[in-house]
Amino acid sequence: MKNYKESDYALNKFSEGIVYRFADRIVEITLEDYLVENPGKTAEDFMELKALSDEIYHQQVIDENRTSRLDVSINGLEETEAFATASLDVEPIHKKDTEKAIEAARQLLDSGGLTEVQRRRFLLHFFQGLSIRQIAALDEVDYRAVWDSLYWASKKLKKFFYE
Known part of the structure; x- marks a missing residue:
């Protein structure tokens, strides 16, 4: 399981902007950036997007935690880095x-x-x-x-x- 403090969810949740993590960098879109790029939008629109991004990242954490538990042996002794995918059923x-x-x-x-x-x-x-x-x-x-x-x-x- 990932370290929570380093997760995309925590990074996004505790920043003022909307955070995107790429392989080589982290980009944060601030309210000011958003308003400059979207002249017809308001701070309320930005906060709705921020809430939506928090919700998406939170769901990712829930899914990762749920599926990562499927990849532990029956004794719980060995854990692997790879996450199992939930079966279709x-x-x-x-x-x-x-x-x-x-x-x-x-x-x-x-x-x-x-x-x-x-x-x-x-x-x-x-x-x-x-x-x-x-x-x-x-x-x-x-x-x-x-x-x-x-x-x-x-x-x-x-x-x-x-x-």
Whole structure:
């Protein structure tokens, strides 16, 4: 698995512009560059593109992490640099489960079955992609408290998922 801090997603997410990594260089398109090259566009248009690029890079990280786990031995002792490609029969199942999980999450959030703390942490972790440690830092609590909240929220989510 790639080092997160060196990933295209992290590079793009934490820069002010839109970042493209090529084999020999990294190019960042700033708001000013965008407005000069696209005179009819606004800063809001640029922010939409930035959000879209963040989303694309984030999906790439998710896909890489999911498929890289397929390339580990059954004992988990040997890892290789090459990433396996998801088989054709796995991809539709994954997409179907993702849609079902999102619907279950919506039902859980709408049901009022989570405490306010669980709800907020659930949204930050699963929908905004913050790590447990990042949420703990925001809440100024031990990471275990966040882990517990997410654990109980996920247990409640399973009830909606398997209905």
